Each structure stands twice: as C-alpha cells, then as structure tokens.
Amino acid sequence: MVVSNGVATKGVLEAQGVNVYYGSHLAVKNCNIAIPERRVVAFIGPSGCGKSTMLRCFNRMNDLVAIARVEGRITYHGADIYAPTVDPVGLRCSIGMVFQKANPFPKSIYENIAWGARLNNFQGDMDELVETSLRRAALWDEVKDKLKASGFSLSGGQQQRLCIARAIAVQPEVILMDEPCSALDPISTLKIEGLMHELKEQFTIVIVTHNMQQASRVSDYTAFFNVESVDRGAKVGSLVEYGPTEEIFQNPMQESTRDYVSGRFG
Numbered sequence: 001m002v003v004s005n006g007v008a009t010k011g012v013l014e015a016q017g018v019n020v021y022y023g024s025h026l027a028v029k030n031c032n033i034a035i036p037e038r039r040v041v042a043f044i045g046p047s048g049c050g051k052s053t054m055l056r057c058f059n060r061m062n063d064l065v066a067i068a069r070v071e072g073r074i075t076y077h078g079a080d081i082y083a084p085t086v087d088p089v090g091l092r093c094s095i096g097m098v099f100q101k102a103n104p105f106p107k108s109i110y111e112n113i114a115w116g117a118r119l120n121n122f123q124g125d126m127d128e129l130v131e132t133s134l135r136r137a138a139l140w141d142e143v144k145d146k147l148k149a150s151g152f153s154l155s156g157g158q159q160q161r162l163c164i165a166r167a168i169a170v171q172p173e174v175i176l177m178d179e180p181c182s183a184l185d186p187i188s189t190l191k192i193e194g195l196m197h198e199l200k201e202q203f204t205i206v207i208v209t210h211n212m213q214q215a216s217r218v219s220d221y222t223a224f225f226n227v228e229s230v231d232r233g234a235k236v237g238s239l240v241e242y243g244p245t246e247e248i249f250q251n252p253m254q255e256s257t258r259d260y261v262s263g264r265f266g
C-alpha cells in the first residue's frame, strides 16, 4: 500500500504500477508515484529497497542492464517513455543524471561541458553556454582561469559540480541524482545542497539519499521505500509512503516510515 499525503497526482514524471525485475528477482513492486514539476523529491529507505532502481527507470538507464525488465507504465508529460518509438538517448537529454561518484570525461573542464552540447548540435555561443552552465553549478569562480585544465585536476566536490554543470548544459528538464554527495566532504555537500535550492527554480530534481538530514534539508517531497523478505529470503522493495517532506519527517502516517526517519529501523 502506498500512502500519499497530499502530493499532486499529476507530475512531470509518473510511474503507474511499475514492477522492476533483475532476471527473475522482483526488485521493486507496484510503484506508483508522481514527480511534481520544479520541486525536489527525495527517495529514502534502507539499502536494497530499490531507490536507485526506481530512479534509473525514469530515464531508462536500466536499459543498460541486460537482465533488467520494467513492467507497468512510466510517463513523461503524459507520454510513455518505454514506447518503442522513444529514443532513450534523446530521453536522457531531457532527463539527465548525476551519479554517486563524480565521473568527468578525460577532457578539459571546458570540453566536459561543451561535448554534450556539440553532440546535441548546439548552434549558439559555446563560450557563453560553458560559462552559464558553470555559473549555475556554482563552479565558475573556481575554474574560470583554468578552463583548459583536465576535469580530473579538480577536487571531488568540484568534479561533482562539474558533472552537474555538464548535465545542465544540455538543458534538461529533470535531473536525477543518485546519492550525489555520498563521496563528498561536508563542505562540498553543503555547496551541492545549496545548489539544489537554486536549480529547482528551473529544473525538477529527484535525489536518492541515505542522509536523512540531507533529505529534510533539500527536498520538498519525500518518498519512503522499504524492503521486505518474501519466499526463501528474496527481497522485494516497495514505496510505502510519499508526501511533503515536513509531514514524512514530523508526522508520517505509517509506522515503518516513523521508525525509519527517527532512526529506530531494523
């Protein structure tokens, strides 16, 4: 059962009755969720409950896992993203992704930003696009004098902001973030959290995080996933409760949500 505490049922992205399998293993069962436009939604829950699996369904990253299979319906502006006519590469331009570990290309800082735009046939002023993207990712002041240096020459926190700038440069509408701060120090983490507040004015953000304080600091809505053992110890994840972050943290409707957010879990 999903308890939805007042989240708009219409979303820019919507999952309806989604099951995700890896081979014969049902990893996520019957997920129904709507992601509202220009808000930050946090996915929280214990390890293995399917947060990343569900996140990756939203831009078809699971297509890259040969044994992954998605049932049900996921729509982007009402259109089925798994329809045979949809080009997953094009979809990922509209629904970008930032990963747990920063993964700059082995190229200069400038080229890290310009590369995707060029692939997309960007015809505008590239210098301006690079500067704007780096400014939006709160990195410009730190790199403006060394745009030709390798992306790898930056610190971990700067590399992650470079990856966010790279994602922004192709002008997506949605940014999926899979534990983007888990490898970062507290100062870099706070910078990225601050950045999210700015980015949500223009982008819709879904973030997977293990950090409860981070979820409560950055998100407008929180989805709590849980995992249960079924036959012969197989684990199945599901969405338990979804609502405004304040309610999920301060007054959840489900006991398991209360236990998890208060640290009494397991």
Ligand SMILES: Nc1ncnc2c1ncn2[C@@H]1O[C@H](COP(=O)(O)OP(=O)(O)OP(=O)(O)O)[C@@H](O)[C@H]1O
Pocket: 022, 027, 045, 046, 047, 048, 049, 050, 051, 052, 053, 054, 065, 067, 235, 237
């Ligand atoms: N590529 C894969 N191949 C096979 N099984 C997978 C794969 N990715 C995830 N799974 C399985 O799917 C289930 C959900 O995993 P997922 O990584 O989505 O959970 P999670 O909640 O994000 O966990 P964590 O918080 O530990 O990252 C787990 O049982 C996991 O073992």
